[in-house]
């Protein structure tokens with residue numbers, strides 16, 4: 001598990017995930033979810049499936065959180081279940 005406040009780290013780690021043969025990436029991109037074309041393009045640029053995760057359900061929050069550049073590129077999204085969102089994403093990653 002990795003954490004960074006820097007968008008470029010997320011881009012680099014997505015590329016690294018493919019280079020290292022990761023089975024999947026579970027990604028909570030935080031506020032970059034709603035702003036980052038760079039993260040969107042990195043997800044599109046790798047074959048490794050990316051599962052978008054959020055603790056909260058962004059669709060029940062402010063309008064600006066209703067757009068997800070990550071979600072447009074991800075295999076699927078799990079949101080709104082708090083920490084359980086990560087467990088559900090792990091379960092999904094293990095099954096495909």
Ligand SMILES: O=C1C[C@@](O)(C(=O)O)C[C@@H](O)[C@@H]1O
Pocket residue numbers: 028029030031032033053054055056057058065
């Ligand atoms: O940083 C965060 C947290 C979040 O990704 C979540 O896990 O609920 C949802 C985002 O909208 C927000 O910017």
